[in-house]
Structures are given as C-alpha cells and as structure tokens.
Amino acid sequence: MTPVEMLTLHHLRKTPTRLAILKYLQTAPFPQSENDIHKKMQDSYDRITFYRTIQTLMESGIIHRIVADNTTVRYALNHCTSALNEQDADHVHFFCTKCGKVECMEEVAVQPYQLPDGYKKEECNVVVKGLCNECAKKNSAEK
Numbered sequence: 001m002t003p004v005e006m007l008t009l010h011h012l013r014k015t016p017t018r019l020a021i022l023k024y025l026q027t028a029p030f031p032q033s034e035n036d037i038h039k040k041m042q043d044s045y046d047r048i049t050f051y052r053t054i055q056t057l058m059e060s061g062i063i064h065r066i067v068a069d070n071t072t073v074r075y076a077l078n079h080c081t082s083a084l085n086e087q088d089a090d091h092v093h094f095f096c097t098k099c100g101k102v103e104c105m106e107e108v109a110v111q112p113y114q115l116p117d118g119y120k121k122e123e124c125n126v127v128v129k130g131l132c133n134e135c136a137k138k139n140s141a142e143k
C-alpha cells in the first residue's frame, strides 16, 4: 500500500508532511526517531507540523509509537493499515541496550490484559530490553 492509499483509506488529506513521514517510515527497516525523520526531511521539517502530523497518523491507526525509555521515542507504520483492524497492532518491541536499535516484533503478540470494569485501553507498550541478535553474537565472540 502506498502512502497516498493509506491516507485515502483513512479519509485524511494528502499533505506533504504526512506523505513524507509515511514514505520514510515505509522504507526504513526499523522504527525511526524524530531526529531520524528530521534529518531525512531536512528543510521541509517543522516541529509543530511534525507533532501535529504524528498525532493525526497515530489517532488514525496508521502508525504507532514505541517509548523505549525516557529519551527514546520511535515511530513505525502499522502493518494492519489495509484491514482497518487496529487490534493486531499490539506486538512486543525490542530495545537493544548496546546499539540502541528498536525493532517491531510483529510475530510476538502482546497478551490481552483483562482490565477492571470501566477502564478503556488506548495503547499498550511492551518493550523488552536486552541485546539484539547481532550484538549478542558480537558479545559472545569477544569473550
């Protein structure tokens, strides 16, 4: 699905910032931080527009954010954009404490927590911290 099709599906206007962010997230192999996106957009980057755009895209369920720690927020595309099925966006994220990489582990689902009556879930952020496969390999090679 192209960024234009994603916005059409969610009845959103195709603004240059929305298209630029979606295009970039789509080609990035891993979730990206604001800084990564800023670098990519260069002069067309504007902080207020960026946050407004991220907010809109999150509310529509096109992207999600991963809060790995207080200083590390990354954004990634949802892979359920075609089905309009926001439930399967809940997957585990992995944060490598050595190289700082954040990965979406779409094959590892977050368990549905049974909340007390009257509570309504908005997002569920499960981040596993440790060494990614590459850093773990390097680590054992060094020993």
Ligand SMILES: [Zn+2]
Binding pocket: 096, 097, 098, 099, 100, 101, 131, 132, 133, 134, 135, 136
């Ligand atoms: Zn790593």
Ligand SMILES: [Zn+2]
Binding pocket: 064, 066, 076, 091, 093, 103, 104, 105
């Ligand atoms: Zn993810």
